[in-house]
Amino acid sequence: MSDGVTLSQTNVVVGKSLWQLAFARFLSSRFAVINLAILAVIAAVSFVAPLIYPHSYATVYREYILVPPSLTAYPDQPMTEKAFSRLMRAGRYQVESLEVAEDAVSATITARKPIKVETLNKAFALGSMFQEPQIITQSEDGKQLEITAAINRQYFVFGTDENGRDLLARIMAGGRISILIGIAATLTSIVIGVMYGAIAGYVGGRTDAVMMRFVDILYGIPLMFFVIVLVTFFGRNILLLFVALGAVEWLTMARIVRGQTMSLMQAEFVTGARVAGLPMWSILRRHVLPNVMGPVVVYATLNMPAVILAESFLSFLGLGVQEPMASWGVLIADGARRMETASWLLIFPGIFLILTVMCINFVGDSMRDAIDPKR
Structure with missing residues (x-):
């Protein structure tokens, strides 16, 4: 070149996407990383630890009924x-x-x-x-x-319940159920709410008015009562519980996506796509949905604790997971009945439930701050 600058001497600046910047901001928060690590430990305890743990959640030890927590081996x-x-x-x-x-x-x-x-x-x-x-x-x-x-020595770190079953093993099994219900119901609410809200916001007009009035009507129904009616009529099935909780948690998601979609309809890239004659489903898939996923992800992290608490409430009423399976709600209900004589039956499941819900909320708040483009 005449100015003496070669191509190898130029500095190439590589840009970062919004998600890359958000991920970097999220990792820069020590508080968010700590809560995410705690959630990872709880998930490992619930899904991986049972593979190597010596006790099963359904094994009954008739000699060890209501044994207190101890780090020493039983029996004395x-x-x-x-x-x-x-x-x-x-x-x-x-x-x-x-x-x-x-x-x-x-x-x-x-x-x-x-x-x-x-x-x-x-x-x-x-x-x-x-x-x-x-x-x-x-x-x-x-x-x-x-x-x-x-003598067969046994360790019961968290003690045993009224049937002689290891409480830690049942907390692990309960964690699997509670976390899976939270994930499955949240994914169900995302699928229904995102598609419903995106169509309403994109089409607009009378279609939007009718669709959102239907959402308003459902908001007026006690949704927990609706889930209880479903479980009562169709049986206490774990798959039904997944679907029922997800089917009543999509209303707020639909409203959020509708509002985001209506604001995106004024954007130049969406207007250009409509002028170019792209079909509605292509515009939603390629232009609208990718731009609304930020609020959707944040709301999903905030919605998951609500689903876990709803399942725990149903199990506390006896309408959730049934024996011999367990969830944290079932264990808390059992512990509440014996809290005066065997307090560990309530304390340990309660700690796991509270810790999980709090960590998910904190991670959701951190994700909201990281994705916020104004920060």
Whole structure:
């Protein structure tokens, strides 16, 4: 070149899209990142941890009913002695002596008739606290045995419920249900609300008036009562709960999208697309919907806690998830009935529910600030 500047010496400036700038602003907020990390931990506990956790949400431990939370292994010595004596009484054996060690129990038992090994094993099979006993010595008439049995140590970090089920395992299962209901119902409300609002805002006129009057009528109906009626008439089905909650949460979404669409109809790129003869669905898909997704994403993050709380309320009333499945609402309802005698049944599910709802709200607020073009 005549001015001595080559192409390799020029500085190329690469622009960033609105979403890239919003994502960078979101990551620059330490508060938003912390709340997002907490949500990731809760999701991992709910979906990944059950794969390696030793207890199932439906497994019943009859020896561990309403066991308090503890970081030490169960059973302790009094619990071991009580459970062993109960098993021996069930098999009609008498305990002459009993010694509890760290990992095993040794005892001398007697009976009126010669003791059969098969019958003794059946007696131990009635519980899950001990393994199959080993016979050390046996009297000549077979009516007295000296046995030893290994103790199955169990950890119940969050304690157990009134049926002897591990509370942490049930909180994990409840987290899966509550989070999936929140996501599914929110996606349902997005699909219905975005399409309904975009069509109303794009077409306008009488069509818009009729469509929005229908939304106003639905606003006048107690929506939670409507969900209760649906669940009562069509049965307490988890899939129905997904659809029902999503079907009543789309009204505000439709209004937001309609308002955004009506403002975009005055934009030059939309006017140019209409002059060029593009069909309505093409304009909505290529020009309108991408520009309204910012408010939609923000509202979706703010709507998800409302859905989770609605499901918890229905489960609290007994109209949500049914046994043996669990949700956080079901666990809180169970804990409320025993809050005076077993407070951990209410505290731990409540902590998970409150923490999840608060973190989602905080993340939604941060996303709103990040997407706001005025910032």
